[in-house]
């Protein structure tokens with residue numbers, strides 16, 4: 375605490391990101407980064423953009439990037455918003471669509487989910503309620519079919535990796551669309567991991583089938599959020615985007631332009647555009663990550679571990695005998711970093727990002743010998 379902090383700063387409880395070790399070399403399975411490099415076309419585009427034009431501000435409306443996203447996702451450029459990582463896009467969405475006023479209706483997000491949501495809610499003074507995820511850790515979509523200030527959840531959920539069926543996502547959007555009753559609210563579906571929702575033999579098809587992007591024309595209250603940090607292997611570039619109805623996109627622009635008109639820099643724009651255009655490369659590495667996930671999951675089940683059914687680029691895993699913190703320490707001492715959330719119901723689980731096959735073999739060796 376500092377006497378110079380205002381009351382808002384004193385009351386914040388900031389998000390704590392996974393460790394980025396600066397000294398010892400770990401096998402890093404703690405922040406859901408992609409183990410494979412970004413497309414060579416991305417590196418080339420960024421290198422080309424590192425030129426004298428960096429003296430100029432970037433395009434504030436990210437036109438060329440939005441065009442590239444729109445083409446890839448088969449939507450209109452006006453239905454796309456780009457930001458400095460999807461965390462920023464989500465923060466803007468909370469500010470734009472959820473009410474922070476005294477006695478506002480609470481927003482809803484699951485009891486076990488991405489731990490940045492309560493942080494943003496506190497930052498903007500938005501009240502929230504957290505429907506309890508079921509015994510098997512799945513989200514019961516009917517918990518979200520009630521009047522509220524808004525809804526946000528990741529699909530697949532984090533840190534469980536579990537996918538909500540598209541028809542249930544759709545039912546939530548429909549309930550809050552305000553078509554048949556006076557109630558209306560924005561539903562944010564955070565699709566950070568949706569590209570991994572398929573199986574190795576049907577990557578594109580399954581990701582397309584499961585994404586809520588299909589429903590944005592139908593439900594003007596539905597905002598989907600995406601990141602280039604996971605499937606596009608660009609966590610270091612900080613680029614995320616939202617896809618939704620034009621009115622929602624305009625709302626996000628209003629918040630952005632009241633905060634920072636240039637959240638996406640010239641290098642990120644160049645890299646993001648190249649990433650959107652190299653679908654073939656990304657399909658190939660996504661397929662590899664999914665195949666590794668399925669192999670490691672089966673091997674862990676074989677060894678007696680509990681493994682939730684993941685459709686993301688990580689596994690949520692419980693050791694057959696050890697507590698979560700003991701198992702975390704064993705792995706750390708063996709040079710493997712994973713993520714432990716010391717929270718109710720999940721304290722005995724560890725979230726393990728999918729690395730290369732060699733990294734996962736090293737992980738399985740430690741799992742087999744403890």
Ligand code: PMP
Nearest residue numbers: 459460461488528566601603614
């Ligand atoms: N949503 C979820 C569910 C996540 O797990 C993450 C990664 N921590 C993000 C959003 C943010 O990703 P980024 O800001 O790197 O785009």
